Amino acid sequence: MQTIKIAVQKSGRLNEDSLKILKDCGVSIDNGRDQLRAQARNFPLEVFYLRNGDIPQYLRDGVVDLAIIGENVLFEKGPDLEVVEKLGFSKCRVSLAVPKSAAYDGPLSLQGKRIATSYPNTLAHFLEGHGIEAETHIINGSVEIAPNIGLADAVCDIVSSGSTLFKNNLREVDVIMKSEAVLAVSPKIGGAQREILEQLRFRIQSVLKARGNRYVLMNVPNAQLDAIIDLLPGMRSPTVLPLAEPGWSSVHTVISQDRFWEVLDEVKKAGAEGILVCPIEKMVL
Structure with missing residues (x-):
């Protein structure tokens, strides 16, 4: 079975954040103490733990197919290498x-x-x-x-x-x-590995979208329903469900973290009550 080889920093904050995003993508890695290579149990991926400064050359030589690496290191030692995804952590x-x-x-x-x-x-x-x-x-x-x-x-x-x-x-x-941390690709990556890369990117994008958004539920008086819906930047349109109490509805929507507090202040002033905010584990569009 074909596998894809990914390099991550051997130790430090970037190492921890890299392994966390892989875990959030459902990739289980059997890595022991001081291991330099580890195989994923449930995804065709092998992890190489390398010194940060060495990773660009390993990519260039095709020793690894992918790497999670800081943009600063890539700019310094691998400006010729392709970045396929910005990961939003280790800024x-x-x-x-x-x-x-x-x-x-x-x-x-x-x-x-x-x-x-x-x-x-x-x-x-x-x-x-x-x-x-x-x-x-x-x-x-x-x-x-x-x-x-x-x-x-x-x-x-x-x-x-x-x-x-x-x-x-x-x-x-x-x-x-x-x-920030980015996902960089070797110029020598093969066709089979490129297909696995796209599977991994799909999972990463779903995790990153979830991290950047919150699921919000609120109770809204029907008289204020249209006004509050107009304030909500939902994925398409919010979900509206009638409550047992006449004259009230439950409104469900997704709000980006960038606008989160601003929107909550507005809907509260417009009459929303019982506002509940939940983290999103995955978000597939």
């Missing part, structure tokens, strides 16, 4: 930071400066785009310490909350790129 950004006491009036402030980074290609692309010449120091890990020890005037590194910058007396001054 971060690649940013420039300078000491809190340093002046910064835009990218041109970096002219002639020393910049420490683990993302030399990403930094070079940014500098070139702004016509800036600067000295790059490549550091793997603990980039934030470079200005404190006199090695650099600024840093270019991955930022999530910004707490690491704060602890090292740095401030974020420019965002080079925003990143």
Whole structure:
């Protein structure tokens, strides 16, 4: 039986989130402690646990067919590789930071400066785009310490909350790129594997749609029914069921998280009561 090989980060937050989305897609993986490969029990998929920075080359060489990887790593080491799905988790950004006491009036402030980074290609692309010449120091890990020890005037590194910058007396001054986990594909993927990929993408899309929406039930007086329905951004139209109490109906709909609180405030003001909000496990359109 044909299987598809997928690479995920060996350890860390991206590893946990990657395995979670596969689990939410109904894929059961038999992975033991320190295993580098694991087979799914109920889906034609084999997982490879790899170092994040090595994944683009494994994709390029066709050792794996797919990978869940951060956009930032792909931009740095595999800009030629195809992305077929953005996954919406492990969000971060690649940013420039300078000491809190340093002046910064835009990218041109970096002219002639020393910049420490683990993302030399990403930094070079940014500098070139702004016509800036600067000295790059490549550091793997603990980039934030470079200005404190006199090695650099600024840093270019991955930022999530910004707490690491704060602890090292740095401030974020420019965002080079925003990143999230993506599903990337090898240029050497075969036809049979491409079919399995589409099955997996269908499941992933269903999970992501569910994560981005909530199922909402509310009790509505019939006199206000039309007005409240007009406020609801349902998938097609909301479901309306009569309640045992005369003059009232139960309205069921799906609301995206982006508009969730805004819509709830509006329907409550319009007369909706007993509003119940439920998570959605899967959502197939």
